[in-house]
Amino acid sequence: MEDIAKDILVRASQGDMKAFEDVYKASSSFVYNVAFRVVNNREDALEVAQEVFMIIYNKLKEFRFESSFKTWTYRITANTAINFAKKSSRTKTVPFEEDFGEGAVLNEAQTRMDQEHQGKLVEKLLGELNPDQRVCVVLRDIQGLSYEEIAQSLNININTVRSRLKRSREKLMSLKRLVDYEKV
């Protein structure tokens, strides 16, 4: 996510729509992509992203610059997406095995010939995780946040971040049984 100058944030907090549009431009890719990966479908991701920006718009006047705007946005996005994913039954996609079939997962993950399949693979892998684990993987592996940033965003201990990532990866590793690893 891009840095945003303080004066832009101040003007946006005073209701300046041009400044708020700048805030949107700097953060929309992060917000939408996190939402999309956590709720795992486009329509819901749009709904989550709208909600996130309405929260940012309405709460910006209360933002005191004690924490960074980035962390604040990470937190709003993660919380909104997790809450949506927990409420929605649609986030659980087709079971992994049904869509890819035995022996296909690693071949596809490793060859990654085209981005559409890569994206679908990621959707399926994320669909195997619960929302708390999913958001940790998304923030770490897709958005590249550090453990410290994830801990601040989710308001949890850094060891909880570590343990959620460990459990997520163990779960994903268990899928290797579906694969003839020697063929890779």
Place this chain on the structure above:
Amino acid sequence: MKKCDHFKELILTDYIDGELDKDSTGNLENHLLDCSDCRIFLKEVKNISALPFKQVLQQPVPTALWDTIKQNIEGQNQVTSPSFTDFIERLKGWLVFPRIVPVFASFLLMFLAGSVTLNTIHIQQVQAKDQGEYLVSLLSPAGPSAPSDNNDLGTPIERYFL
């Protein structure tokens, strides 16, 4: 084996995420040189639980998103314009139940307590005065029925009858 479990745990988290300190990284990498089992594990972790996510492309943000957000904000601002909101807030500040009631209740209580106290003092004063006058009349030579100078109203009609 226990050593491998420890290293595998590090591989799954801090090592693959670049969060491991320099010394621990050195120890782990030395171990990897000797342990094929841990090397295979590292390869699997990279391929299955890290690489697919790191290589996925960011989704383009739909252009309709900003339009919808802008519409929502404009709609929200129309419903509650700032001046109207300010007015309501000020009105609330003055009239809001929790503020006005304790103040009014305090005044009422003080007024009631003051009235009761003053009334009690007045009754006590009247009673003391009556008792004093009665005792004085008992001690006077004419007896209690004799009218005192104070009781002589002095009107012609009273003088006629009494």
